[in-house]
Amino acid sequence: MIESYLIHLAILICIYLILAIALQIAVGFSGLLNLGHIAFYCVGAYASALLALAGFPFWVCLIAAGILAMLSGFVIALPTNKLRGDYLALATMGFSFVVYAIALNWTDLTRGPLGLPGIPRPKIFGFVFSDNLAFLILAIAIALICFFALKRIASSQFGKVLEAIRDDELATRILGKNSFKMKTFALGISAFFAGIAGSLYASYITFIDPSSFTILQIIPVLAIVIIGGLASFRGTIIATIIIVLLPEPMRFIGFPSSIVGPARQIIYALLLLLILLFRPKGLFGKVELE
Amino acid sequence: MVFTQLFVNGLIAGAIYALVAAGFSLIYSTTKFVHFAHGATVAVSAYFLYFLFSILGINFWISVPLAIAFGAFFGLICNILVYEKFVDKKASNVILLITSFGLLILFESIILLLFGADVKTIGFIKISKGIEIAGAIITPLQIFIVISSFVLLAVLWFFMKKTKLGKAMRAVSDNKAVAETLGINAKKIFNWSFVIGSAIAGVAGIFVALEQNLEPTMGTNLIIKGFTGAVIGGIGSAPGAILGSFLLGFAENFGIWFLPSGYKDAIAFVILLVFLLFRPTGILGIKREVQK
Amino acid sequence: MKTKIIFGITIAAIIAIIFFAGCTQQNQPGEEKIRIGVLLSLSGDAAFFGESELKGIQMAVDEVNEAGGINGQAVELIVEDTGTLNTPATITALQKLVNVDGVSVIIGPTWDMPGVTEVAEKEKIVLISPDNIVGITGEKKLEYFFSTWQPQKAEMLALAKFAKERNLTQIVILKDTDIYSEVITKRFLEAVNQQRINVLGSFSVITGTKDFRTELIKIKEMKPDAIMAAFVSESPRGPLLKQIKELDLKTPVLANSAVEDQALLNNFSQYAENTVFFASPNIVREKEFLSKFEAKYQTKPVGPGAPNAYDAAIAIVTAYKSEARTADEIKTFLKTHTFPSMTFGQLQFDENGFVSSDVTKFVIKTVKNGQFIPYEGS
Incomplete structure (x- = not known):
């Protein structure tokens, strides 16, 4: 019976892993502090949910989620291309709010706060992934594909140029690279995979509403990227496992029920701070961001 | 008259954002930390006032300065106990960003633990009746809040321009390395920034507690608005932050006159985006390298 | 290298704690106590609801235990905090209650979370909320879902x-x-x-x-x-x-x-x-409820939901007293019986699991x- 609990956690780990590695491409590899990452997640989830509810097959929903998220990535990339560091962070954070407001207010499409219930589980070649164990296998497969795809991209020529842009954009441009075009692509790729994660999330929970996509949701994902170490794939895997599992052991500590809520939050925050203090560069980080 | 009432509404909202944004901006300008836990400072000061006045029954006019002082102390502690450790380890600003989120969650949970989740109020003003001025209705407390933030703007401007400490802060804000060679102790300046900035946040907390109510999560919403106001006004400049906050207040209130109220936050952020694209230094921002 | 090893061990330790804690929970002779799961918002914006609901549930259970429990067995509450409207975290907590603690009934959640009601339905667990008003926003009919909030x-x-x-x-x-x-x-x-x-x-x-x-x-x-x-x-x-x-x-x-x-x-x-x-709903036995509550907690309930939560707990206990043990037995019992209620006087569930408007005035x-x-x- 306990396997069901562990399977559920493993699925969450897969979803967060894709989301986190997507953010690594932007933050770790390209030096783009994109605090609007959750907006891509949101677009992907809603796109996938709406298509699934309209009866489209799963793979269509998945890819469409990625593509639509990627387009939204371009939408934010183009105007913010020339912004640096903190200002980019603010602009992308603003984008996150705008997407949230749309999800909340465009009720004809998204049903606003009522959300979209009854999203069907994926169906591939007639097999429906309604059992969680089956879904886990699907999630692992998708996560692995995303992981290796992104690893390939990161270690390609394109990826190396991104890292050069992160370290010294001016020099890269002097050497003839169109840094704006490349940063736009990087954000687009990052958004694509965030959209895939969103589709997976919507298909698993089978219900989405705007409250899953507020600005606060960026905190765990950003924490994973930082704790794992910027531009480190290995670090991201370990950090995802840590962050997703961090609240769990605390369920087994017997707090008196009157304080159980805040007590656990306090310990979670303290542990987070301790991890950050202990390894400010992250587990496998080799990079500094301004 | 509708226009004057909207103007007054914008003034009141802007004044509260301004008080939050000013301290935040002051801290950012010298330390370059995005101190999100500033929202916790607001909440902590408000709850401390509640503790002194509503629970212990201490005289209101003694409780208020104590609460402001406590807020200043709290901000200082955040710096000394937490941020400094990270600076010593040469951590990047991204780490400090996450850290400040962690601190915000931590202190909101501590408040929840100590005071419970239910909404509270400071019962100092018994009945609030509006006064009509030029066709708009405003209460005495609201007038006081608006005037206070104007006074603060003036005092801050004077402080930064004329006093020795203010000049030292500007020096560190412009170029820390050079300021240090001139004999300015940057660490001390950082501490002063936190003390002054957090004291202002304490004032904000007290006003919000009196004007609206107290709840453990009150800091989060306020810091987001204050943050926006600070950027619009120029994130390196405290007086600019105040100006930007008023602009935000006006934009929100005039904006939702024409648009559905659900877009209030989106209005704020569209304005933010517009400013970032066309005038990233903000209204009064120090000319700093923002673009590449 | 050393730090990486330390981290590796830490992760292994975390996973091990979860696993062993889970196993020991299950190996305990479950017959000694009757366990009821509680899934409420005890942090975040909904905490003011959750806190008062928890007090209501706790009061009901303490009363029952003081009177000798359910045919001699004590009732134990296993309380989980879900945050506010956090569907994934709530599902995780639900999974833990169902699959690690082995409960058949959960009181909660605070505020409607259709994603969670779906999962409870799938796991075939009775989910009885003190304040939900929708259950699921769609046409699907739920079998294991109940709510004791006024219709x-x-x-x-x-x-x-x-x-x-x-x-x-x-x-x-x-x-x-x-x-x-x-x-x-x-x-x-x-x-x-x-x-x-x-x-x-x-x-x-x-x-x-x-x-x-x-x-x-x-x-x-x-x-x-x-x-x-x-x-x-x-x-x-x-x-x-x-x-x-x-x-x-x-x-x-x-x-x-x-x-x-x-x-x-x-x-x-x-x-x-x-x-x-x-x-x-004109809490019919309001004076009785308030005097009990104040005697226990030295304050009036601050935050809605306390009497509704109390009612939910009593309904569950009544089901258990009639020897219902599995989720199916409990849900059938709930749908076919009337219960004493602080809020409405009498409590009866309609076919959708909500309080029947026949009993509300x-x-x-x-x-x-x-x-x-x-x-x-x-």
Whole structure:
């Protein structure tokens, strides 16, 4: 019976892993502090949910989620291309709010706060992934594909140029690279995979509403990227496992029920701070961001 | 008259954002930390006032300065106990960003633990009746809040321009390395920034507690608005932050006159985006390298 | 290298703790205690609901245990905090309660989370919420879901009738953007249409807004007979009432029953005086409930949901007393029996798991002299 609990956690780990590695491409590899990452997640989830509810097959929903998220990535990339560091962070954070407001207010499409219930589980070649164990296998497969795809991209020529842009954009441009075009692509790729994660999330929970996509949701994902170490794939895997599992052991500590809520939050925050203090560069980080 | 009432509404909202944004901006300008836990400072000061006045029954006019002082102390502690450790380890600003989120969650949970989740109020003003001025209705407390933030703007401007400490802060804000060679102790300046900035946040907390109510999560919403106001006004400049906050207040209130109220936050952020694209230094921002 | 090893060990340790804790929980002879899961919001914006609900449940269970438990067995509550409207975290907590602690019944969640009700349905676990009003926003019928909150359709009908009788026929609605306000407004609109009451307009503010001044100017210009304030929380409602008085609006305010919260009386009763009207389930055994509650906690319940949660716990205990043990047995028992209820006198569930409107009798209440009292007509 306990396997069901562990399977559920493993699925969450897969979803967060894709989301986190997507953010690594932007933050770790390209030096783009994109605090609007959750907006891509949101677009992907809603796109996938709406298509699934309209009866489209799963793979269509998945890819469409990625593509639509990627387009939204371009939408934010183009105007913010020339912004640096903190200002980019603010602009992308603003984008996150705008997407949230749309999800909340465009009720004809998204049903606003009522959300979209009854999203069907994926169906591939007639097999429906309604059992969680089956879904886990699907999630692992998708996560692995995303992981290796992104690893390939990161270690390609394109990826190396991104890292050069992160370290010294001016020099890269002097050497003839169109840094704006490349940063736009990087954000687009990052958004694509965030959209895939969103589709997976919507298909698993089978219900989405705007409250899953507020600005606060960026905190765990950003924490994973930082704790794992910027531009480190290995670090991201370990950090995802840590962050997703961090609240769990605390369920087994017997707090008196009157304080159980805040007590656990306090310990979670303290542990987070301790991890950050202990390894400010992250587990496998080799990079500094301004 | 509708226009004057909207103007007054914008003034009141802007004044509260301004008080939050000013301290935040002051801290950012010298330390370059995005101190999100500033929202916790607001909440902590408000709850401390509640503790002194509503629970212990201490005289209101003694409780208020104590609460402001406590807020200043709290901000200082955040710096000394937490941020400094990270600076010593040469951590990047991204780490400090996450850290400040962690601190915000931590202190909101501590408040929840100590005071419970239910909404509270400071019962100092018994009945609030509006006064009509030029066709708009405003209460005495609201007038006081608006005037206070104007006074603060003036005092801050004077402080930064004329006093020795203010000049030292500007020096560190412009170029820390050079300021240090001139004999300015940057660490001390950082501490002063936190003390002054957090004291202002304490004032904000007290006003919000009196004007609206107290709840453990009150800091989060306020810091987001204050943050926006600070950027619009120029994130390196405290007086600019105040100006930007008023602009935000006006934009929100005039904006939702024409648009559905659900877009209030989106209005704020569209304005933010517009400013970032066309005038990233903000209204009064120090000319700093923002673009590449 | 050393630090990586340390981290590796830490992760392994975390996983090991979970696994072993889970195993030991299961190996314990479960026959000694009857375990009921509790899944409430004890942090975040909904915590004011969750805290008072927890107190109600705890009071019920302590009473039962002091009276000898269920046929000699003590009742044990396993409490999990879900945060506020955090569907993945709530599902994780539910999974832990069901698959690690082995409960068949869960009291909760706080506020509607359709994603969670789906999972409970799938796992075939009885989920009984003290405050949910929807269950699932779709056409699917739920078998294992129950709620002990006052049925909103009936409540809004009573409120609309009152408005009609008092000739409040031009109404403006003020709501925010969470699922609660959304559904209450829907029910109110249905009821009001039946009564041929005219809705002049509807304002939907972002949840968390506490400044309504600009919306109120617009409302003032519309000159309504009444304002319907559909909010789940005292946090926006209190300042709203204050601002209405400040802006010299003399319109009465209609509200949903969640307004009957001691927090309002503690904070802004002067602004609610003679102004707020709502349809209360008229807690039939209110005096009894309040004296028990105050004796135990030295305070009135601050936050809605306490009597509803108490009722939910008693209903579960009654089911267990009749030897029902599995989720199927419990759900069948709940659907086919009547229970004592602090809130309604008698509690009966309809086919959708909500409180049957046959047992509810709404009474219009208002605030007078700092108390909630039945309204006695002009």
